Amino acid sequence: MVKDATIKKINDRISYLEWVINDSNNQDVIKAYKKEIEFLNTLKIIHDADVKDWINYTKKGDIPMYEIINLTPHDINLLLEDDIITFKSKGVARVQQKESLDEYFDRIPLYKKEYGEVEGLPEEEEGIYYIVSFVVANVLKGKRNDLLIVTKPERNKDGQTIGCYGFARI
Template sequence: MHRIVNLTPHELTFIGSDGTTIARIPPSGIVARVASTSKQIDVLDGIPVFSTEFGEVVELPDPEEDTVYVASTLVAQAAARAGRTDVFSPAEAILDEEGRVIGCRGLQLPV
């Protein structure tokens, strides 16, 4: 059995194909993110255009045995590029009638 640590600011709700809730994982209080810097490089029809450079992942705990982390897709991708295999992101969002995310089908591991 794995310990699943939610590194997002939202509760994660996993919903099975039959519509039942499989699991709910509360936020851990730590929010992993990818550091970034942006600078305006142009204006398009009055709208500023920015160039964004992404850097290191911050607030990502060190690997622990039998522990997986769930973060944003951007964080999971950056962690995978750094050789981490324990950082996942939510997979297959489930939306309500108004288009709001109410859960997901599972976890994804970037390749």
């Protein structure tokens, strides 16, 4: 069931962003905040255990439907104040990489790394966001608006990442 406190915080943030948009003339700020509102609405949908109600609601044309797909090789836990949303891995987007010996530093070989094509990433589609690795997002920086990376990681006592507190764009 939806945790009312989390949904209230999301709604409060959306209200604030809408207020800023209405008060701003900066088109870059307006565009960025509109994208954040889309993302927050997506979190509300994912957070709600009864997604069927949301789908029926969106079919009426009242609200657009958004989806977040995890294309990293591991599940990602989004740590909210009173809940955890797990994004299961649905495939892997990767970048072709090539290494070649560039020079030596004393006796230490230094390699040059080159990045090629991205594999396993569907074409950009309205309403769908993809969680990808930093390398994938960086290679496509400025070319796509639907790529998210994890940010603000939480680690256990052994230093292993157990979740994150948000997503970011590059």
